[in-house]
Amino acid sequence: xxxxxxxxxxGSFGAVFLKFGAARVTRNPxxxxxxxxxxxxxxxxxxSVFYFLGIRGxxxxxxxxxxxxxxxxxxxxxxxxxxxxxxxxxxxxLGLILxxxxxxxxxxx
Amino acid sequence: MKAATASxxxxxxxxxxxxxxxxxxxxLSGAAAQVxxxxxxxxxAPNLVAIVTNxxxxxxxxxxxLNTLLMVLALREGELSMLYPIIALTYVWVTLLSxxxxxxxxxxxxxxxxxxxxxxxxxxxxxxxx
Numbered sequence: 001x002x003x004x005x006x007x008x009x010x011g012s013f014g015a016v017f018l019k020f021g022a023a024r025v026t027r028n029p030x031x032x033x034x035x036x037x038x039x040x041x042x043x044x045x046x047x048s049v050f051y052f053l054g055i056r057g058x059x060x061x062x063x064x065x066x067x068x069x070x071x072x073x074x075x076x077x078x079x080x081x082x083x084x085x086x087x088x089x090x091x092x093x094l095g096l097i098l099x100x101x102x103x104x105x106x107x108x109x
Numbered sequence: 110m111k112a113a114t115a116s117x118x119x120x121x122x123x124x125x126x127x128x129x130x131x132x133x134x135x136x137l138s139g140a141a142a143q144v145x146x147x148x149x150x151x152x153x154a155p156n157l158v159a160i161v162t163n164x165x166x167x168x169x170x171x172x173x174x175l176n177t178l179l180m181v182l183a184l185r186e187g188e189l190s191m192l193y194p195i196i197a198l199t200y201v202w203v204t205l206l207s208x209x210x211x212x213x214x215x216x217x218x219x220x221x222x223x224x225x226x227x228x229x230x231x232x233x234x235x236x237x238x239x
Contacts, residue, residue: 015189018177018181019189022184032181044177075190078189084189084191089232095229096226097197097229097233100222103218104200104218105222
């Protein structure tokens with residue numbers, strides 16, 4: 001369970017660095033080779049390793065809701081690092097999505 | 110694709126719409142990748158030759174690459190807090206594909222779950238237009 005929790009945190013930072021890196025992408029295809037994008041991709045790969053290790057020893061029905069915590073971390077980082085406005089629509093939309101993900105997880109048993 | 114991205118960037122509303130479309134494409138490729146991976150894992154053998162010649166596994170990885178590319182292009186235009194939750198649409202496509210291609214039995218939890226995800230994404234998309 002700790003592994004999956006770690007996966008959700010690491011994965012959410014992956015998204016943050018993809019966003020940082022995306023700002024550096026220009027019309028030049030080589031601009032994709034920047035350190036922040038590379039770090040973002042590495043964090044994503046790292047989170048999938050944690051995730052695979054985690055689901056080997058755990059119940060899928062508990063793990064799904066834990067993974068969806070990643071959505072909440074990402075919202076917090078978006079606020080802190082990119083000063084994005086957290087509107088009521090975003091909370092409502094995310095709430096519905098989280099509930100949906102948890103239900104899909106319960107159905108996947 | 111890149112030229113189109115650049116010209117759209119001048120119009121903020123169009124840029125946001127483009128970012129939503131890109132992320133939706135990203136969820137489609139992500140779902141296809143997951144289904145390919147799942148089918149590929151059924152014939153998984155832990156040696157390098159078997160892994161490299163497993164075309165479904167390789168196609169799955171290629172789609173993940175495409176996925177990341179689309180996500181980066183989307184993030185260039187739009188907000189992380191709006192786009193990231195939309196990735197959950199992947200669950201919707203994966204569930205529908207597993208019903209049809211993998212013949213997994215549908216159940217109420219999954220059906221209600223994917224419906225809620227679709228509504229949630231619609232709320233996020235609508236909120237962005239203001």
